[in-house]
Amino acid sequence: MRNLHGSVTSEKKIICRIYILLFPFFLLFLSVANSYADQNEINRSQFGPGDVLKILVYGSPDLTLETKVSEHGKITFPLLGEFVIEGLTPSEAEKKLASRLESEGYLRKPQVTILTSALYSQQISVLGHVRNQGRYAIDGQRSLTDVLAMAGGISPDGGNIVTLIRADREVFVKDEINILTIFQSGDMTMNRTIRGGDLIYVAAAPRFYIYGEVQRPGFYRLEPNMTVVQALSTGGGLNVRGTERGVRIQRRGADGALQVIKVKPDDLVQPDDVVYIQESLF
Numbered sequence: 001m002r003n004l005h006g007s008v009t010s011e012k013k014i015i016c017r018i019y020i021l022l023f024p025f026f027l028l029f030l031s032v033a034n035s036y037a038d039q040n041e042i043n044r045s046q047f048g049p050g051d052v053l054k055i056l057v058y059g060s061p062d063l064t065l066e067t068k069v070s071e072h073g074k075i076t077f078p079l080l081g082e083f084v085i086e087g088l089t090p091s092e093a094e095k096k097l098a099s100r101l102e103s104e105g106y107l108r109k110p111q112v113t114i115l116t117s118a119l120y121s122q123q124i125s126v127l128g129h130v131r132n133q134g135r136y137a138i139d140g141q142r143s144l145t146d147v148l149a150m151a152g153g154i155s156p157d158g159g160n161i162v163t164l165i166r167a168d169r170e171v172f173v174k175d176e177i178n179i180l181t182i183f184q185s186g187d188m189t190m191n192r193t194i195r196g197g198d199l200i201y202v203a204a205a206p207r208f209y210i211y212g213e214v215q216r217p218g219f220y221r222l223e224p225n226m227t228v229v230q231a232l233s234t235g236g237g238l239n240v241r242g243t244e245r246g247v248r249i250q251r252r253g254a255d256g257a258l259q260v261i262k263v264k265p266d267d268l269v270q271p272d273d274v275v276y277i278q279e280s281l282f
Contacts, residue, residue: 047085047093048121048196049073055097058111069121079106090114121196126151128202129158143191144177147200154179157221159205166198180224208269210235212277213242222271229265231275243280250274 047053049071057063067075073086080100085093098112123135124147131152138147144162148154160180166173175192182190194200208231211217215236223230228247238244249261251273269275 045116045119045122046087046089046196047073047116047119049086050120051122052117052120053085054115054117056113056115057101057107058113060107060110066117080104090116119196123196124194124198124200126200126202128200129155129204130202131155138194138196142194143188144194144200145179145182145191147194148179148202154202157204158202160224161203163201163203164192164194164198165201166195206271208271208273208275210275210277212275213239213279214277215239222269222273226269227266228263228269228275231269232265232277235275238277241279242277244277245280246278248276248278250276 047069049069051069053067053069053075055063055065055067055077063078065075065077067077069075069085074082074084077083077097080097083097083100088096094112094114097114098110101107101110101112119137123137125135126147127133130148131154133151136147136150142150144164148162160178162177162179164175164177166175177190177192182188206222207219208222208226209219210231214232215238217235220231220234226234228249229244232238232244232247244265247263247265249263249267249269251259251261251270253259
């Protein structure tokens with residue numbers, strides 16, 4: 001029995017040693033795989049105005065060029081003059097440039113490499129109620145939730161509605177997306193693909209106000225389908241002088257006029273409602 005136990009122990013030690021030896025190679029594999037994935041995403045990015053490029057032609061150092069894509073999506077390349085590059089991926093631009101150099105008789109089977117120093121056209125703006133507002137560079141395809149994660153996520157006072165503003169042929173298109181609905185339904189078609197130049201704005205969460213005879217009067221986040229009794233609970237409930245009878249809500253109508261509405265406990269509270277709890281007469 002002792003020999004069997006010793007044999008098992010020895011096998012465990014051997015397995016542990018093998019694991020320790022192979023673990024650094026596993027980490028190296030992950031690093032290479034991640035770098036490869038990042039490079040693939042960069043290769044899928046499309047050039048646009050403001051991008052800084054370095055162009056190399058093998059065997060022709062005089063054609064090496066570092067340039068910036070103009071606001072019209074063009075660069076000026078030696079021998080070829082103006083060259084439209086906007087909307088092309090690096091590999092597409094390399095093939096197109098090599099084809100032009102060969103078809104116009106300057107080089108035979110040229111090998112062109114385009115390096116991206118900075119992809120300014122692939123920057124987006126994330127504003128509003130996120131943890132880290134600012135401009136972010138995106139490489140390849142990024143979803144709306146990816147971009148929100150890059151900005152640190154929605155802040156505690158942020159709402160579920162995210163506004164996406166995009167320039168489409170010099171016309172700005174506005175789209176409102178409910179982030180909560182994406183996760184509740186699992187419908188990822190609503191998780192829009194973000195592209196360079198997009199503006200993302202996270203609005204503040206809707207609020208309601210409660211005052212009168214409650215424990216904690218003030219303003220609070222309005223949750224979806226919140227009822228009057230739930231709003232009352234959020235405010236800490238009634239104090240010793242409060243009563244649930246005769247609860248009133250002050251609400252502005254579509255015309256801006258202020259209305260005073262008598263409500264029941266299961267009525268829904270709307271954004272910016274003011275819930276007033278009266279004092280008990282008995």
